[in-house]
Amino acid sequence: MGSLLNFPFLAAVILAGIALYILIFKKNMIKFIMGIALLEASVNLFFVALGYREGGGAPIYTNSPAGIMVLPVPQALVLTSIVIGVSILALMLSMAIRTYRHTGNIDTEKSRRMKG
Amino acid sequence: MNFLTSNSSILIIAIPLLAAFLVPLISKASAKGRNIFVVVVTVFVGILVAILAKDVYANGAHIYTLGAALPDITLPRGYIVPVRIILEVDGMSIFMGIVTAIVSLAAVVYSLSFMKRETGQDKFYTLFLLMMVGMFGLEFTGDLFNLFVFLEILSISGAALAAFRTRFGDTVEGGFKYLSISAIAALMVLFAIALLYAQYGLLNIGALAAVIQFTSLDKLALALMAIAFAIKLGAVPLHMWVPDTYTVAPASITIMLMAASQACLYALFRIGFTLYGGTTGTISMGWIVIILGVLSMFVGVTMAIPQTDIKRLMAYHSVSQIGYMLLGVGVGLAVLGDTAALNAYGRQAMSGGIFHIINYALYKGLLFLTAGALFYRLGTRDLNKMGGLARNMKFTTIFFIIGALAISGIPPFNGFASKFLIYESVYQFSPILSIIAMLVSIITLASFTKVFQAAFTGPALPQHKDVKEAPRSMLIGMGILAVVIIFFSLCPGLIVDNIVQPAVDALINQGAYINGIMGGGL
Amino acid sequence: MAAISLAFWNPVVCLVVFLVVIALIYLLRSRGEGGYKKGTEQTKAFLCGEELPEVEERHVKAHNLYWGFFQALKKYYDPTIKAHTGIVNDYVLWLTVITVIAAITFTLV
Numbered sequence: 001m002g003s004l005l006n007f008p009f010l011a012a013v014i015l016a017g018i019a020l021y022i023l024i025f026k027k028n029m030i031k032f033i034m035g036i037a038l039l040e041a042s043v044n045l046f047f048v049a050l051g052y053r054e055g056g057g058a059p060i061y062t063n064s065p066a067g068i069m070v071l072p073v074p075q076a077l078v079l080t081s082i083v084i085g086v087s088i089l090a091l092m093l094s095m096a097i098r099t100y101r102h103t104g105n106i107d108t109e110k111s112r113r114m115k116g
Numbered sequence: 117m118n119f120l121t122s123n124s125s126i127l128i129i130a131i132p133l134l135a136a137f138l139v140p141l142i143s144k145a146s147a148k149g150r151n152i153f154v155v156v157v158t159v160f161v162g163i164l165v166a167i168l169a170k171d172v173y174a175n176g177a178h179i180y181t182l183g184a185a186l187p188d189i190t191l192p193r194g195y196i197v198p199v200r201i202i203l204e205v206d207g208m209s210i211f212m213g214i215v216t217a218i219v220s221l222a223a224v225v226y227s228l229s230f231m232k233r234e235t236g237q238d239k240f241y242t243l244f245l246l247m248m249v250g251m252f253g254l255e256f257t258g259d260l261f262n263l264f265v266f267l268e269i270l271s272i273s274g275a276a277l278a279a280f281r282t283r284f285g286d287t288v289e290g291g292f293k294y295l296s297i298s299a300i301a302a303l304m305v306l307f308a309i310a311l312l313y314a315q316y317g318l319l320n321i322g323a324l325a326a327v328i329q330f331t332s333l334d335k336l337a338l339a340l341m342a343i344a345f346a347i348k349l350g351a352v353p354l355h356m357w358v359p360d361t362y363t364v365a366p367a368s369i370t371i372m373l374m375a376a377s378q379a380c381l382y383a384l385f386r387i388g389f390t391l392y393g394g395t396t397g398t399i400s401m402g403w404i405v406i407i408l409g410v411l412s413m414f415v416g417v418t419m420a421i422p423q424t425d426i427k428r429l430m431a432y433h434s435v436s437q438i439g440y441m442l443l444g445v446g447v448g449l450a451v452l453g454d455t456a457a458l459n460a461y462g463r464q465a466m467s468g469g470i471f472h473i474i475n476y477a478l479y480k481g482l483l484f485l486t487a488g489a490l491f492y493r494l495g496t497r498d499l500n501k502m503g504g505l506a507r508n509m510k511f512t513t514i515f516f517i518i519g520a521l522a523i524s525g526i527p528p529f530n531g532f533a534s535k536f537l538i539y540e541s542v543y544q545f546s547p548i549l550s551i552i553a554m555l556v557s558i559i560t561l562a563s564f565t566k567v568f569q570a571a572f573t574g575p576a577l578p579q580h581k582d583v584k585e586a587p588r589s590m591l592i593g594m595g596i597l598a599v600v601i602i603f604f605s606l607c608p609g610l611i612v613d614n615i616v617q618p619a620v621d622a623l624i625n626q627g628a629y630i631n632g633i634m635g636g637g638l
Numbered sequence: 639m640a641a642i643s644l645a646f647w648n649p650v651v652c653l654v655v656f657l658v659v660i661a662l663i664y665l666l667r668s669r670g671e672g673g674y675k676k677g678t679e680q681t682k683a684f685l686c687g688e689e690l691p692e693v694e695e696r697h698v699k700a701h702n703l704y705w706g707f708f709q710a711l712k713k714y715y716d717p718t719i720k721a722h723t724g725i726v727n728d729y730v731l732w733l734t735v736i737t738v739i740a741a742i743t744f745t746l747v
Contacts, residue, residue, distance in 0.1 A: 023300070023730040029292075032726065036299050043303050047310040074313070077261055081306060084268045088299050091272060095279060095292045102285035108726050113286045114360045114428075115724030293726050300730060304737070332745055339741040347733055354736060356722055356729050400747040404740060419718065422708055424700045499700035528652030562704070570700035575693045606649050 008049035015042035029096040029106040033089060040085040048078045122187055124168040125180045125203045128161055128213070129253050136245035143238035151228050154241045158224045161248065165217040169210045173618060177206040177632045179258075190633050198320045204258035204632050207618030211470065212255040212382045214615065215477045218600060219375040220248050223368040226485055226593025229586075230368055230492060240280060246273040247372050254379045258633060260309045260319045263383060264302060267348075270376050271298030278365040278373065290364035293357045294373075301344035308337035308344075321391055322633030325626060330395035338397055341387050342404065348380035351408040351442060352415040355435040359419075362431035363497070367488020368593070370427065371481040374434060378473055381441060385623060388449055393626035402450025409442030410549060413556045421563045424499045426487045429567060430480070433523065436556060437476045443553060444469020444538045445623075447545045452624070461541040463620055468537030470623075471616045475530045475604065479522035482597040486516040489586035489594070490571065499570040501579075506572040508583040513572050515594045520568060522601055524561035530601055533608035 015038055022035030051071030057064060059072035096106055103111040120127070135157040143150040172178050180187045180203040190198050205213070224244065231237055250270030257263050275298065279291025309319070311333050318324045328334060343354070350358035358377075362370045388401050416436030423429035448466035451457040489512045490505065491497050506513040522529035525536075535557060543550035585591070604611055622629070674680045683690060690696070708715055 528649035574697035
């Protein structure tokens with residue numbers, strides 16, 4: 001049973017791998033932003049899985065059933081991280097729209113004006 | 117006064133945060149009132165930083181526990197680890213706070229004229245104040261997760277400001293690149309925090325430093341955090357976003373982004389010295405910092421010379437100057453475990469590196485602001501289209517000369533004082549590194565001679581006949597930095613003894629930082 | 639605690655030298671010829687008797703400066719400038735590579 005608990009970590013690693021592949025090789029800005037979203041999801045999944053205890057209940061003290069609870073702190077932290085992630089994605093998408101309006105392209109290579 | 121002193125650290129973060137969201141409201145009533153309000157808030161925060169600095173230099177580290185009955189109760193009754201968010205302001209934190217306060221004051225005064233022609237100024241000042249919040253928070257916090265949150269506030273507001281003038285196409289590109297690398301770096305930091313939290317169940321830097329074991333996972337966390345902050349501060353070979361973003365951002369925001377990269381430099385040092393200071397990892401960490409520093413110095417300056425875009429040229433110099441700080445402090449980090457070497461030259465190298473932080477922020481800020489003044493009057497950043505401007509813009513020329521001499525390390529300017537400390541001490545560590553540092557200084561002078569020759573000297577070009585001097589608020593913004601530079605140049609000893617030394621002590625003395633957190637129970 | 643001093647040099651000395659140099663420059667300038675005629679040949683730049691080119695062509699532009707330096711270091715500059723592609727994907731690639739190198743270094747040492 002213990003090995004089953006490692007699946008979330010495995011999933012996090014796979015997600016991070018996919019995200020890095022997208023971030024390095026996909027030149028479409030929208031896909032790039034998706035890569036960042038996936039990387040966020042991966043780190044958040046890793047963090048929240050850390051707080052899981054086998055058979056644990058929700059960490060609410062009022063009328064709580066007997067038995068162990070999952071750790072509340074990682075959940076609070078991940079909630080913050082998700083909120084921050086949403087604002088980053090929104091800003092990045094708005095920048096992608098702006099880039100398209102200026103250059104008629106959302107390819108990171110074709111829309112670039114600065115190099116060297 | 118007593119209330120202000122004991123609560124100053126949280127007020128420095130809270131006041132700009134509240135003011136940021138008041139700005140759009142005041143803007144509805146009057147644009148002039150909003151400008152006055154923003155300047156007053158920045159000045160008031162500066163005064164609070166001064167009050168806090170006085171307290172820190174007199175009484176040692178300043179502790180503020182959020183939500184506790186008294187600010188210095190870090191451990192609630194019966195706890196052996198801190199559970200609340202704690203702000204810990206020691207010599208190094210307040211040093212960075214002073215840098216941020218000076219730069220933001222110059223930037224906000226400069227912005228009043230510089231952004232006058234733009235739309236959406238209420239949003240500009242909201243984001244500007246949020247950027248201040250991010251920097252001060254990053255510098256003052258004693259909590260790792262808090263550090264991540266402030267890093268993200270800084271990244272989002274900084275990227276939005278860099279891309280602020282969306283009528284130019286390239287600004288968005290610069291903002292997008294900055295936000296992309298910031299988002300990835302921040303996620304790396306978050307992952308490292310998760311690794312540390314999984315092992316020790318702690319988020320407080322002081323409490324973690326007391327128990328850290330330096331297991332393989334800790335080493336992985338150190339690598340992730342070190343590289344994440346290295347890309348945020350723009351060390352070669354992770355510097356490529358720096359020219360792209362600094363070039364297109366409005367000049368006042370460029371210097372704020374520069375201060376933001378200094379804040380990330382602080383975070384790197386805090387992680388290396390305080391969190392991992394007691395472990396054996398400092399030597400390899402020190403060498404990585406030194407290698408990044410030497411690469412940054414050399415590649416930054418050699419890439420700067422061929423540029424013909426004035427701000428891009430200066431942005432590459434930023435990369436190069438960061439290298440000096442990394443070199444100086446990296447030498448200190450590499451010999452941290454060796455007391456004899458540390459006393460012989462390590463402390464001096466660190467003093468040079470840390471003194472260079474404030475010097476760099478001043479003269480580089482001044483140079484970016486003069487470049488902004490040229491852009492404001494000419495509408496171009498291309499050096500090929502400039503010439504003979506010293507005739508029309510006398511004050512800007514004088515400010516440029518001051519900045520250029522200071523950055524090249526010409527005595528008696530402040531750049532020379534900090535660079536000399538670095539040359540002298542690094543020579544004892546490794547002569548070749550010191551020689552590279554001097555060579556880089558010479559190339560720096562050469563490239564600023566190029567800018568001076570191309571932009572300010574030469575015959576008066578007919579197309580620039582009607583160019584006027586920069587508006588008054590921009591001159592005041594540059595003047596603030598120039599006056600501080602001249603003050604620092606005339607009495608470097610005073611600055612080194614009173615501001616830089618406490619910062620060096622704070623970095624070296626890891627025990628004091630831990631004790632500040634763990635010794636404050638009931 | 640090892641004291642760190644900057645006592646070996648005093649910026650005030652430099653300031654004094656600066657003031658002396660300013661005074662010298664003023665002295666030299668004050669000895670110049672005052673009675674020239676403005677707007678005539680006397681105030682034009684002298685170029686070995688050649689015709690003076692237009693203002694635009696007289697100014698050495700930024701991209702012409704240090705031409706020899708770049709030519710001599712072509713082997714360094716070509717690959718370095720080429721490495722700065724300006725594509726954000728490449729930045730992420732650099733970041734990944736350096737992180738992996740750092741992680742390996744830290745875990746092995």
